[in-house]
Amino acid sequence: MTASGEHVKALVRSHAAGDDDAFYAVALQVAAKAARQGHSTLASDLKQMIDAARQSPVADKVTAIARPRGDLAELLTAGFPDVTLSDLVGPSSFKDTLARVLREQRERQALIGHGYTPVHRLLLEGPPGTGKTMTAGVLARELSLPLLTVRLDSLLSKFMGETASKLRTVFEAAATQRAVYLFDEFDALGAHRGGNDVGEARRIVNAFLVFLEEVSAESIVVAATNHRSILDHALFRRFDLVVKYGLPEPGHAVEVMKARLGLLGRGLRWTTVRPHTADLSHAELVKAAEEAAKQAILRGDDHVVVKDVIAALDARRAASGE
Template identity: 50%
Template sequence: MATNDQLKALVQSHADGDDPQFYAVAMQVAAKAARAGQSKFAQDLRDLVDELRNRSQASSRVAAVVPVTQPRGELGSLLTVTYPDARLSDLVLSDGLKAQLRHVLLEQRQRDTLAKHGLSPARRMLLIGPPGTGKTSSARVLAGELGLPLFAIRLDTIITKFMGETAAKLRLVFDALVETRGVYLFDEVDALAGDRAAPNDVGEIRRVLNSFLQFLEEDTSESLIVAATNHPQLLDKALYRRFDTVMNFTLPSQDNVQAVIQNRLATFQTSNLSWSRIGPAAAGLSHAEIATAAENAAKRSVLAHRTRVLTDDLIAALVERQRSAGSLGQDV
């Protein structure tokens, strides 16, 4: 049967008119009943929830998005939502990474075809690499290409010093995955999934990780889960098994450097730029740092009333980013 907290949540969500939260709690009650051996009651409750959802959602895709994009109560502090229009062609990545993204998109677009053969599309992605190399941009592209909302998980509000509270907040997020199909981004996931064998680890952190792994294991939604980290060495090894796609992001190649700059300076003349001088100046910088340098050089050109960006201005901007990155230990 339902716990006291679940009963209170049911009453509160009904009073708030928060149907998604009401259904999510009802499904929790059904799951608890199923684990307790009350399979008929659990199935009846699931069927009732499905019937109510179908009755209230004339246009399922649009109606499902609205409640979570304007979340009420605690869920509103755990998620931020955007509707990216980014496309794969906007990304400057290695051929291998682009191929991985294309394959994920293909499986998602053909998920009905896969389902006919008892197969599920890839939907759990672990993105690893230095800051500014395209991990968050890749999540935006997934959302933009699939026409889905991008939900960024605010780990600063999820993680508390009390494990029970953290697990409850995580449960709310995973309930939202079921209620509203979208791309859910867990950035800096090492804060949730640090190595349990670390010598300075504490019991509460291990229990938070165990809860996160359990929720990942039990999740059967159609949403995409994207976890990103700048520090893969901190991740617990068990986390890797929960993801069907692992993508390793690296600093841009010389060809990528030129592509990033040309993308950012698309409205300026760039035929005069000396790439043989620019390449070495950009070595070691991330995609984001190079884009910022190109923008700074462009602003200098605009203020000088020029239609083309000078090589010297671009190199000076890249050198400045090198100094900034160096002073911050590249953790930008």
């Protein structure tokens, strides 16, 4: 056997501790032993695998570590977004709010040591495409945490009758694995408890309220909704912060498109374009910029022209019914 018993135990210990350097050092010892024993092909393969693993992006490693297993695999999807706070476009007050959340999380131990809890329960509400999901990604990226999105479709259909217990599983994970936990389209879960609600729906909301109240400050729970009006009002006081989103103002709309176009947008007469950005969300502005960019590239141009941008914006507005 190429690897000794001590090598195997050392590999397991270093893997369990998350110590990549120690793991690779032991693996190289195994490769060296293989070479001494005349197993040159095996030794070469091991070295190539180690080199490839060391060069793999950090984000890929974090995502792999964060990938849900067991029951959580059917309830959560893992990702490691690459969007940063500087990528968000909006009023300065909006960025200041997120900067406050980030600072409290980065210095959470100091706050906890003085008996205070950092902001860790956020409700994001506003029209579709205004940046709510992107905000969760920014929080994850800035804090070097995985983004774990709760699969509400599975939670509310596949596990109907077990939803409260599955919710407990998610919140227990939040206590043991530091991450940003996103409940997207939260209104599917947090609708009013009164009226014609069945008993199961009432139990689900009650369970969520209890779990949210007790959730560990080590993780961040983000709920995003397009329909604040249908949410149970008892939910609002359980969140540390409610952030409202709206359609971008003309100046911010232009910044969104400039960021997406990059060099392709140089020299464009944005004063002509600006009036056509009205009533469009962040996501629709990005799509319009991409459409104009593709038209320019297919023509062989190195920049977009005003008519392409305006046509793309008007098409997005028509498609959205504005």
